[in-house]
Amino acid sequence: MPAQRGGRLHRQAVPFRRARRGSEGLAEEALPLRLAGAGQPPAARSEREAPHDRYLKRRLAEEFKRAQRYAASLSAMMLDLDHFKQINDKYGHDCGDQxxxxxxxxxxxxxxxxxxxGRFGGEEFLIVLPxxxxxxAAIVAERVRKxxxxxxxxxxxxxxxxxVSAGIASFPANVEIRNESDLLKAADGALYRAKQA
Known part of the structure; x- marks a missing residue:
């Protein structure tokens, strides 16, 4: 699906990129983390992994195990705001944070x-799609891009x-993906290629 008016999508193995989730008992826990993580200014984030990054990685690991156990599909989508530095430079960091x-x-x-x-760092976001x-996943990516x-x-x-640019990786479509770290790296690689396009 070619992007129109600037945003780009790139697929790894089988389509594009992005991710999010919060199910049943986790809905209450996930929503505050998603919203807090999505809006936290970069300066407020520690040099190390922020709590919402750990939350996203933990949930991705849980979903990956579930996908393996039940032979289900799982996609990860990484999204990045294009030319975000220009927004900060032109309008200021408070505007960029908003x-x-x-x-x-x-x-x-x-x-x-x-x-x-959730927000995954800087101007990058992750959506985990069980x-x-x-x-x-590409359909979701296009909807978000639009x-x-x-x-x-x-x-x-x-x-x-x-x-925005997005990169998607999917399991088990990509046989090189053996764990949640591989899935995340593949989505990040697809995002990188989308940004270069």
Missing amino acids: VLRDFGKLLVENAREIDIV NTDGIR AAEENVYKYKEFLVRIT
Whole structure:
């Protein structure tokens, strides 16, 4: 699915990229973490892994084990705001932080209840898509890309538009993926290729 007006998608093995989730008993735990992580200013994050990064990795590991156990599909989608540094340079870091918070909310609104969504560092976000093959993950990626481009992000008197790039990796479609770390690396690699396109 070629992106229009700037954003890019790239697929690894079987389609594109992105991820989110919060199911049953975890819904209450996941939502505050997703929203807090999605809007936390980069300066407030420790040099080490932030709590929401650990949460996302833990949930990805749980979903990977579930996918292996039940021979189910699992996709991971990494998303990155294109040219985000220019937003910070032109409008200031407070504006950039607001754009990140608003984009995080947009991801939550456009993901399914079973998906796990969170900020993964800087201007990168991760969506974990349980029971989702690469083709269905690409559909989610395109929906998010379109929503991000159509949205106008407001901060004080500034109106900001963004595009996003996404990378998707899917298990078990990619036989080289043996664990959740491989899945994450493959999605990150697909994101890197999308950014280069």
